[in-house]
Amino acid sequence: MSTNPWIERVNREEIVDVSKALVSIPSVSGDEYEVMQFVKRWLDDHGISYVETANDPMRPNIIATVGNPGEGPLIAMNGHLDTVPVSDASSWKTDPFQGVLSEDGQKLFGRGASDMKSSVGVMMTMLDLFKDAPLKGALSAHIVSDEETSAIYGTLHVLDEIEAGNLPRPDYVFIGEGSQHKVRNAERGGLAVNVHFKGRASHTAAARVTGINALAKAAKGILALEHHIDTFHPAVGYPVLSVNMIQAGVAHNVVPGEAMISIDRRLVPGEDKESVVADIRAKLDAVAAEDPEFVYELEIDPDGGYIAPNITPEDSPLVQAFQSAVRELTGEEPEFFVEWAGMTDGRFYRQHGMDTVCMGPRGEGAHGANESINIDDLEKQAKIYALTISSLLGV
Numbered sequence: 001m002s003t004n005p006w007i008e009r010v011n012r013e014e015i016v017d018v019s020k021a022l023v024s025i026p027s028v029s030g031d032e033y034e035v036m037q038f039v040k041r042w043l044d045d046h047g048i049s050y051v052e053t054a055n056d057p058m059r060p061n062i063i064a065t066v067g068n069p070g071e072g073p074l075i076a077m078n079g080h081l082d083t084v085p086v087s088d089a090s091s092w093k094t095d096p097f098q099g100v101l102s103e104d105g106q107k108l109f110g111r112g113a114s115d116m117k118s119s120v121g122v123m124m125t126m127l128d129l130f131k132d133a134p135l136k137g138a139l140s141a142h143i144v145s146d147e148e149t150s151a152i153y154g155t156l157h158v159l160d161e162i163e164a165g166n167l168p169r170p171d172y173v174f175i176g177e178g179s180q181h182k183v184r185n186a187e188r189g190g191l192a193v194n195v196h197f198k199g200r201a202s203h204t205a206a207a208r209v210t211g212i213n214a215l216a217k218a219a220k221g222i223l224a225l226e227h228h229i230d231t232f233h234p235a236v237g238y239p240v241l242s243v244n245m246i247q248a249g250v251a252h253n254v255v256p257g258e259a260m261i262s263i264d265r266r267l268v269p270g271e272d273k274e275s276v277v278a279d280i281r282a283k284l285d286a287v288a289a290e291d292p293e294f295v296y297e298l299e300i301d302p303d304g305g306y307i308a309p310n311i312t313p314e315d316s317p318l319v320q321a322f323q324s325a326v327r328e329l330t331g332e333e334p335e336f337f338v339e340w341a342g343m344t345d346g347r348f349y350r351q352h353g354m355d356t357v358c359m360g361p362r363g364e365g366a367h368g369a370n371e372s373i374n375i376d377d378l379e380k381q382a383k384i385y386a387l388t389i390s391s392l393l394g395v
C-alpha cells in the first residue's frame with residue numbers, strides 16, 4: 001500500500017462537512033445561485049482565489065485555482081452543482097433537500113449526494129489540500145451549473161470562454177461523475193434517426209383491398225432493427241440501438257397511411273454517423289427486398305444533436321496517472337469503466353481536444369428517491385485524486 005504523504009492528508013471530516021453543506025442548499029437546474037454563493041464564501045474562507053463566469057448571472061460558474069500557472073500543466077476538475085428535481089418526496093426516508101448523515105456516519109443522504117455534489121465537495125477539499133504545495137503547474141476546479149439540462153449555461157459556457165482566451169485552457173480534465181473508481185476515458189456518442197414509413201390510408205372495411213398499413217410496416221421495421229449489437233469496445237462496452245418512439249394513426253376506423261419511429265443509437269469509438277446510418281439502411285433494405293410495399297425514408301439527426309463517440313487514448317499521461325494512482329492506492333490493476341452508462345460533460349472537453357478522464361465514486365439512487373453516497377467511497381476518490389494530482393504536478 002501507498003505511503004504517499006498526500007494520501008495521509010486527505011481530510012475525511014472536511015469532505016463530509018462540505019458535501020453535507022452543498023446537499024443542504026437546494027439547487028435544481030435553473031436555481032443554482034445560492035449554492036454557488038456558498039462555494040464562493042467557502043473559497044474566501046480558505047484563501048483560495050476564483051473567478052465567476054456566467055451567461056446568466058443567476059446561473060454562475062466558479063473557476064477556482066491554486067498553484068503556479070505557467071510552471072507546468074493545468075488540471076481542471078469539473079463538477080456540476082445543479083440537480084434534477086424531486087418528483088416523489090413521499091418515497092424519501094429523509095428530507096431530500098437536507099444533507100443527512102446515517103447514524104453510523106457511513107452514508108450521506110439527499111438530492112445531489114451522489115449526482116454529484118459530494119464529488120464537488122471532494123474537489124473543493126483538493127484545492128484546500130494543495131493550495132500551499134509547490135505545484136509545478138496549477139490545479140483548478142470548474143464548478144458549473146446546468147449539467148442536467150442543456151449545459152449552455154454551464155460547461156459549454158466555460159469552454160466558450162476558454163476558446164475566447166478569457167479563461168486558461170486546461171491540459172488535463174477530471175470529471176467527477178460516478179465511475180465506481182474505474183477509469184472512464186471514453187464515452188459513447190449518440191445519434192437520433194427517424195424512420196418514416198409510407199403506406200396508403202383507407203377505410204378499415206377495405207383494408208385488405210385499398211389499404212397499406214404503415215403501422216404494420218413500422219412493426220416489421222422495428223423487428224428488423226431492435227437487436228443487441230455485438231461489437232464490444234474495451235473502453236465503453238457495447239453500442240446500443242433502441243427504437244424509443246412510434247407515431248401513427250388518426251382514428252380507430254382508418255388504416256394509417258403514415259408511421260414514424262424514432263431510433264436512439266449510441267455509438268462506440270470506431271463508429272460514425274455514416275457507418276451507423278448504412279447499417280440501419282441495410283437492415284431495412286433487407287425487409288424491403290422481401291416486401292415491395294415496405295417503403296421508408298430516413299430522417300437523420302433531426303435535431304442536429306449528433307454526438308460523436310469520444311476517447312482519450314490509453315497512452316495519455318492523464319489516463320496513465322489515474323491508472324498508477326489506483327494501482328498505488330489499492331494494489332489492484334485498474335479497470336476501465338465499461339458500463340451501460342450515459343454521457344457526461346466530459347465529452348465537451350474532449351471535443352475541444354483536452355485529455356479527459358471521469359473518475360468518481362459509486363452512488364445510489366441518482367435521480368431517484370433516497371439518493372445517497374458512501375463516505376468511504378468519497379475518501380477513496382479523494383485519495384485517487386490526490387495521487388493523480390501529485391504525480392501530474394510534480395509534488
Ligand SMILES: [Zn+2]
Nearest residue numbers: 115116147177
Ligand atoms: Zn451528474
